[in-house]
Amino acid sequence: MAEAKTTTTTRWWRGAAIYQVYVRSFADGNGDGVGDLQGLLRKLPYIAELGIDAIWLNPWYPSPMADGGYDVADYRAIEPLFGSLVEAEKLIDEAHALGIKIIIDIVPNHCSDQHxxxxxxxxxxxxxxxxxxxxxxxxxxxxxxxxxxxxxxxxxxxxxxxxxxxxxxxxxxxxHLYSPEQPDFNWTNRRVHDEFEDILRFWLDRGVDGFRIDVADGLVKEDGLPDLNGETPEPLPFSDQDGVHEIYRHWRRVADEYPGERIFVGEMWLPDPERFARYLRADELHSAFNFDFLGCPWEASALRGVIDDTLAAHAPVGAPPTWVLSNHDVTRHVTRYGRADTSFDFGDRQHLAPTDFDLGTRRARAAALLTTSLPGGVYVYQGEELGLWEVENLADELREDPVWVRSGHTDRGRDGCRIPIPWGGAEPPFRFGDGTAWLPQPEEWSDFTAEVEAADPESMLSLYRNALRLRRSEEALGDGDLTWLDLGPGVLAFTRSPGFACVVNLSSAPIPLPEHDSVLLTSAPLVDGDLPSDTAAWLRLS
CATH class of the missing domain: 3.90.400.10 (Oligo-1,6-glucosidase; Domain 2)
Structure with a gap:
């Protein structure tokens, strides 16, 4: 396995490939049907083989699970369903031994009503x-x-x-800006500040390398909690208030006391790129999720616009962008990309909209090469490297997402992207564990297990492994800049120095590749030397 540039140099986070683990659905080590730390420990070699620099874990704290663990009852312990603090410390140590860093979720906007x-x-x-x-x-x-x-x-x-x-x-x-089981903290109270700084130290002392901050924009509310009166001001009175930045300056000072560059990653869904960038100033957060890119339709002009806007927003504060296609909250992109409307919007998940799975898979393969070659860091949500799709035909009585109930059964929520991972075998639970999985897997996943795909050099898993291996070895990839190439409408193409080009054909017809020395990797075979529609290529340049 190629040595990771990001783990042997400082500022590792600027170009890291980070794998998101939704613990409950990753691997069940004790046979109770729920993923846990024991299962994750056993799968660390799989993640290392994938070519990952860091793991981000969704909340692992004790929780009644009213919102998948984002209703935290105790910030200094591990949910018993997942394991113990001893196992968490072992996970951190064993991941570090493999050159993998550990980022954990922290949920400072709200807690559980059982806190x-x-x-x-x-x-x-x-x-x-x-x-x-x-x-x-x-x-x-x-x-x-x-x-x-x-x-x-x-x-x-x-x-x-x-x-x-x-x-x-x-x-x-x-x-409670979320479910009634998630009361919001009052961050005008100094005791709340002190509590969370102590929580940060608790986990930093145990070796975690960073925190993903849930609802990072929401902690501070406008004085007086004013009514909206049907309007949507910017910023909203419960989002992106100026006072939130002082909180993160304090947090940054805490993290900077520790060796090894411990980091913060913000989750903010903000419409204003300039206000978004304020969170990434040198004394605040290190990076933040790029949701504009995630929600962008599969269209060349739209994607280029988002990429340009992202790079422009990050440049003044010197922060690295991040690129993400799926996560635990959104419809998996294999499904999105197979629809007539390929964008994502929380207001309309397009549940059960007609989907061309083969087309979605082809586009997802091309998108994998696009995201892993853009400047900055990249996130991989568990299962996307297997080409898994959104499971939309769950029986309603099995749905656990509070969105399903709170929306009056009009929004079927996020359970469909949280289905347990298929590891091997011919039928469910596909070696996820010995017992029945907490959410049922589709029988069709028998051809999409990690075991099957590892043996197939043309599989999605093999594509991700090859891409992430090259990403580690190519000096041009990770942090840095890009220069656009003009190869005509419907084509995204850029070079990165030294000697690398990425070409993505989103047009309806094959295109010739620009002059190059060799082809490093393609998401689908070339046809008579041309790049087919919905296909990406990585090229070696002189």
Missing amino acids: PWFLQAIAEGPDSPVRELFWFKPGKGEDGSEPPNDWQSRFGGPAWTRTTNPDGTAGDWYL
Whole structure:
């Protein structure tokens, strides 16, 4: 295996290939049908063989799982379904021995309603000082029966839930921008700041290499919590408020105390690229997810526009872009790319829209070469390297995503991209574990197991392994710049120094390749030397 440039130099995060592990669905080590750290430990060689520099794990903390672990009950422990703190420390050590860094989720906007602070706040009633750690407010109206403002939860319905006092009377309301089981922290309270800085140190002391910050833009709310009155101001009163930046400056100072460049990755869905870039200033976060690229349709002009805008937004602050095609919240891109509308929008997941799987797979293969050759870091969501698709025919009674309930059963949510990984064998659970998997896998995945694909040099897995191997060995790839080539409408082409070019044909007809010394890799075979439609090629230049 080629030595990783990113793990042997400083600023490793600027060009890292990072693999996202949704622990619950990755590998079941104890046979209870749920993925766990024991299973992940056994699969570390697979991730190393893939050519990955770091693993990002979704929340592994104790949680009632009202929102897939993003409702955290204890930030300094491991969910018993997943394992123990000892196993987490072993995972960190064994990953490091393989040259793989570990990034964990941190969820600072909200916690679980089973968190000790919130339980105490409810138990002690209206006069409890612990309530100041959350957003408890009296309701509107004569009897306080209306929510304090008109904010809506991002999972549907009001963003407020009314409490019951210890004496049984109706009480104040509390804010939850997500599910009612996820009360928002009040970051105007110094105790919240101190608590999270201590949580950061707890995990940094155990060797984690970074944190992915959930809802990084949402911690600070506008003074007075004003009504929206049907409008959508920018910024929203619960997103991207200026005060959030001081929080991350403090966090950065904590991380910088530790050796090895520990990093922060922000999750922000922001419409303004200039405001987005403010989070990436030298004393704040190291990088952030590029959701504009993820949601972009499979069209050359649109993709080039997003790439140009991304590079332009990051340049003034000197931050590296990131490129991502799928994650645990969005429809898998093999499915998206096989539809008439290839974009992604949370407002319409296009559930069960007609999908050409072969076309989606062909485009996904080309997109893999595009993303892994762009300047900056790249994220791979577990299973995309196998070409897995969105499982949309789940029985409704099996759905666990709170979006399904909160939307009044109109949004079928995110369970379809969280189906457990198929590792081998001819039928479910495909060696995910010994027991029945917590979500059912489609029988058609028998041809898409890691075992089958590892033996097929033309599989999606082999393509990813080859691409990530070359990405490690090619000096031109990872962090850096690009120069566009004009090869006509419907074609994305660029060079990277020294001696590399990527050409992606999104037009409807084959195109000739530009002058080159050799072909390093293609997402599909060339036809008489030409690059077919929906195909990408990596070229060696003089």
